[in-house]
Amino acid sequence: MGEFDQLISRRGTDSIKWQVKDGELPMWIADMDFKTAPAILAAMQQKVGFGIFGYEEPGKDYYTAVAHWYETEHHARPQTEWMLYCTGVIPAISATVQRVSHVGDNVVVQAPVYDMFYHSIENNGRHVLSSDLVYDQQTHSYTIDFTDLEKKLAEPLSTLMILCNPHNPVGKVWSRADLIRISTLCKKYHVILLSDEIHGDLVFGEPAYTPLFSLPEDLIQHTITTVSPSKSFNVAALHAATAIIPNENLRGSIYRGINNDELGEPNLLAIPATIAAYTQSADWLHALKAKLVENRKLVDQFVSTELAEVQLVSENATYLLWFDVSQVTDDAEKLTKVIREQTGLFLSDGTVYRGNGRYFLRMNIACPTEMVEDGLRRLKQGITKFEAQN
Numbered sequence: 098m099g100e101f102d103q104l105i106s107r108r109g110t111d112s113i114k115w116q117v118k119d120g121e122l123p124m125w126i127a128d129m130d131f132k133t134a135p136a137i138l139a140a141m142q143q144k145v146g147f148g149i150f151g152y153e154e155p156g157k158d159y160y161t162a163v164a165h166w167y168e169t170e171h172h173a174r175p176q177t178e179w180m181l182y183c184t185g186v187i188p189a190i191s192a193t194v195q196r197v198s199h200v201g202d203n204v205v206v207q208a209p210v211y212d213m214f215y216h217s218i219e220n221n222g223r224h225v226l227s228s229d230l231v232y233d234q235q236t237h238s239y240t241i242d243f244t245d246l247e248k249k250l251a252e253p254l255s256t257l258m259i260l261c262n263p264h265n266p267v268g269k270v271w272s273r274a275d276l277i278r279i280s281t282l283c284k285k286y287h288v289i290l291l292s293d294e295i296h297g298d299l300v301f302g303e304p305a306y307t308p309l310f311s312l313p314e315d316l317i318q319h320t321i322t323t324v325s326p327s328k329s330f331n332v333a334a335l336h337a338a339t340a341i342i343p344n345e346n347l348r349g350s351i352y353r354g355i356n357n358d359e360l361g362e363p364n365l366l367a368i369p370a371t372i373a374a375y376t377q378s379a380d381w382l383h384a385l386k387a388k389l390v391e392n393r394k395l396v397d398q399f400v401s402t403e404l405a406e407v408q409l410v411s412e413n414a415t416y417l418l419w420f421d422v423s424q425v426t427d428d429a430e431k432l433t434k435v436i437r438e439q440t441g442l443f444l445s446d447g448t449v450y451r452g453n454g455r456y457f458l459r460m461n462i463a464c465p466t467e468m469v470e471d472g473l474r475r476l477k478q479g480i481t482k483f484e485a486q487n
């Protein structure tokens with residue numbers, strides 16, 4: 098049995114995902130039911146064995162490990178001087194919202210998008226201005242309406258755009274050409290562009306993942322790229338992320354924001370675990386990706402043969418699958434509830450991502466194939482029950 102086939106019970110741990118009733122199957126929040134890479138575990142164990150855990154700050158080896166990873170895995174080496182440590186991607190986003198925009202400003206996003214973006218914007222008294230992604234019912238894929246995006250960026254109150262690359266929840270990586278167009282527009286209208294690239298290591302096939310910081314020099318001076326080993330290596334509770342900011346003045350401002358809220362100090366495991374991920378765990382990541390490809394194929398096959406009324410959005414990134422259930426309902430919240438009540442399968446309700454999310458469900462397939470099969474059986478059963486009731 099392979100390491101990604103082992104069923105490990107997380108019930109009774111502090112896992113948010115697994116705070117569910119007996120018999121329920123959670124496939125919602127974005128973490129994996131796989132153990133992290135052995136090199137990461139060894140580095141953590143070594144650190145714990147040392148036994149003294151005073152205040153720390155990331156050293157050159159931390160930043161060099163990040164640069165090494167992007168050079169070897171993604172063929173783009175960011176300069177180590179561009180980097181700031183932060184205790185998470187969302188904390189870095191909130192610090193950016195506070196530093197580069199003012200109360201009442203617009204922050205541009207592309208709905209449907211990761212719901213925490215809305216919280217970071219609205220909890221800080223800024224407005225969400227969405228240039229909604231355009232969904233094609235025929236190809237089941239999303240694109241950007243650049244005319245609409247330009248209109249929204251051009252509004253005088255728009256000071257920041259938060260991009261999700263690859264995009265959660267639609268599972269799409271943006272091409273280099275897309276990134277160039279977005280960044281050029283942001284530059285034209287003096288909008289700071291933050292690209293959340295936490296899912297960047299989990300891209301399958303073409304187009305490949307392009308880190309925003311790898312664009313030409315004049316297109317990255319107003320940008321912030323946030324990265325983390327969190328999703329790729331299943332270490333969300335590590336709370337370690339890096340903001341990559343080429344422009345010195347912008348970097349200085351974000352540094353102030355991060356430190357003002359005391360978000361710049363690592364916990365005892367953050368540094369050794371990140372270094373082990375980025376310098377010793379590429380093979381593990383590649384094996385993980387092979388398992389995720391297998392699970393994606395299985396879902397694709399099941400949906401096309403057993404669930405004619407559901408469409409799998411055909412994109413190429415993340416372990417979060419986005420199901421078009423528009424033939425079943427326009428109320429994904431209700432459907433999610435019925436599926437959970439009737440079958441115990443706990444999926445994410447697309448409504449929380451706004452845009453056209455009320456026609457979609459999101460399923461996390463980063464778990465052993467046996468669990469994916471169980472989830473698919475429950476999904477079919479739940480939809481059948483919902484259709485019978487409505």
Ligand SMILES: Cc1ncc(COP(=O)(O)O)c(C=O)c1O
Pocket residue numbers: 127184185186187188211261265293295296325327333337338
């Ligand atoms: C797009 C995106 N950004 C950020 C996060 C969370 O980042 P962090 O835990 O580092 O704050 C997630 C988690 O699901 C995510 O999907």
